[in-house]
Amino acid sequence: MKGVRGFSQNNSNRHFNEKMCLSLCPLGKIDGYIRTCFKIILVFFLLGIAAINNGCEKDLEWEESSQGGQLVLFSFLSPDSVFSVHLSKSVSHSSVDDFERVYEGNITVYKNGVIADDFIFPFDKSWTFRDDISLKTGDTVRVEAADGDGERVFAETVIPDAVGIEVVDTAVVQQATRDNGTETVLQCLLNIDDPEGEDNYYQLIVFEQICRNGLSSACEETKIDYAKEDPVFYVRNLEGSLIGGLDFGGCFSDHIFEGTNYELTLNLPVQYASAPSDPGADRKLLFILLSHKREYYDYYRSRVVAEYGYDLPIIDPIRIYNNVNNGIGLVAGYSAAADSLIFENGNTP
Numbered sequence: 305m306k307g308v309r310g311f312s313q314n315n316s317n318r319h320f321n322e323k324m325c326l327s328l329c330p331l332g333k334i335d336g337y338i339r340t341c342f343k344i345i346l347v348f349f350l351l352g353i354a355a356i357n358n359g360c361e362k363d364l365e366w367e368e369s370s371q372g373g374q375l376v377l378f379s380f381l382s383p384d385s386v387f388s389v390h391l392s393k394s395v396s397h398s399s400v401d402d403f404e405r406v407y408e409g410n411i412t413v414y415k416n417g418v419i420a421d422d423f424i425f426p427f428d429k430s431w432t433f434r435d436d437i438s439l440k441t442g443d444t445v446r447v448e449a450a451d452g453d454g455e456r457v458f459a460e461t462v463i464p465d466a467v468g469i470e471v472v473d474t475a476v477v478q479q480a481t482r483d484n485g486t487e488t489v490l491q492c493l494l495n496i497d498d499p500e501g502e503d504n505y506y507q508l509i510v511f512e513q514i515c516r517n518g519l520s521s522a523c524e525e526t527k528i529d530y531a532k533e534d535p536v537f538y539v540r541n542l543e544g545s546l547i548g549g550l551d552f553g554g555c556f557s558d559h560i561f562e563g564t565n566y567e568l569t570l571n572l573p574v575q576y577a578s579a580p581s582d583p584g585a586d587r588k589l590l591f592i593l594l595s596h597k598r599e600y601y602d603y604y605r606s607r608v609v610a611e612y613g614y615d616l617p618i619i620d621p622i623r624i625y626n627n628v629n630n631g632i633g634l635v636a637g638y639s640a641a642a643d644s645l646i647f648e649n650g651n652t653p
Contacts, residue, residue, distance in 0.1 A: 375457045375631035376403065377449050380600075382638050383463060387413065387437035391425045391449050394632060408452030413437055416444050425449070441465045447635050457631030461597055466639035467504065469593035470495045472567065474645065476577050490577040492570045494591060494643070500563035505601035506593055507638075508554040510572070513588040514580055528576070528589075534569050535560060550612055555596075555604050579647040587647040592640055599627045600636035 378390040389411055393404035409425035413434075421437050439445065441463050448458040473493040478486045498504055510530055515523040529551075536556040558566075572589070579587050602625040610624050626632050 373404075375406070375449060375451060375455050375628075375633075377447065377457050377459060377628045377631055377633040377635065379447050379459075379635045380638060381439055381445050381461065381463060381636070382640060383440045383466075385439075387421070387434040387439070388431055389425070389434075389447065389449075390431050390633075392430070393451075406451045410450045412448040414446040414448070415439065439463055441639055443637075445635070445637065449631075455630070457628050457633075459628045459633070459635035461599065461627075461635050461637040463637035464595045464597055464639050465499070466641040467499065467506070467593060467595045468497045468641050469508075469591060469643050471591060471643045471645055474577075476574060479571065488574040489571040490574055492572065492589075492591070492645075494568045494570060494593075496561075496566045496568060496593065498558045498561055498563055498566060503562070503598070504558045505596045505598055506556055506558070507596060507604075508556070508568070508570075509592045509594065510554075510570070511590040511592070512576060513590060515586050515588065516582065517584045528572065530554075530570060530572055533571060536566070536568060550608055552605050552608050555601055557601065577647075579649045583649060585649055589645045589647075590642055591644065592642045595639045595641075597637055599625065599634065600638065603627075603634045603636070 374394045376390070376392045376394055379388060381387065391406050391409050391411065393406055395404050405427050406425060407427050409427065411421075411423055411425050411432075412419065413421045415437070421434055423432075423434065426432055442465070443463045444460065445463065446458060446460040448456065450456045471492055472495045475491050477489060477491045479489055479491075481487050494508075496506070510528040512526045512528055513523050514526075532551060532554065537552070537554075560566075570591075576587065576589060579585070606623065606625045625634075627634055627636070
């Protein structure tokens, strides 16, 4: 077993950047955000119509209004990575399309008040990537978008500092299950060095990489959906949700360990505690700690609650957080740090 310290993205690693974009979007799709908003609105509108009909003898005719048409802007920005941006238009709940493409779309990027790039958004793409925008921690980034109809939206964010994470111990242990049984797990203790003097927001993402014959081109990467059992993942009433048991994708804040070193306990299935059986194959567990700004933390958690609740018959409407002025979506900065475990063929921890 080996530990590998440090993590950064480079401009040539576009494939990883695309996968990270999807990791940052709950449920992996932009259109889910748009549809969730309109499903919630539609449910409560129909409930209101039903209440009126029950109290009146007169028949009411209702014609569904055309929801949608707002510009949707998403961009997740980090140091030393390829700039990525999504631009589209929202669609109504009744539409068979996931989103409406933007024709004659334009994106302008400002870094610390100076134009860093200005380009036409390709109408046939969901995301576009720009290699020539270089960002670092502390940069203030403003993204503006426009379409051929004269609609304009914008949002601004700051790239946060990365906070270090380190695997300090691992062990194969027995733990109790809810049905009074036991199971064998790979227990990993991860140290987070939380800075003092500010509220910090994180997301822990874990990947498994199976590499053969030491070739990075022969690696298969899979995201691990781990159990959120450490106290940092618990939902607090003050965070706007009384619903327990929801999986917020590894997002948490430093409210229980502000300004200290925190040892987070993570239990993985025991299948990850050894090397693959194939000769020449190695298993790497990559623990990525994303440092977010508050806007992403609020967006992610509010959207998960909304996705959970829109199919329920009675629930208070959930407002999905949005920081795009005159439109919908999110522009948010993040930084990444990582540590890893490598299980070489024939080795166990």
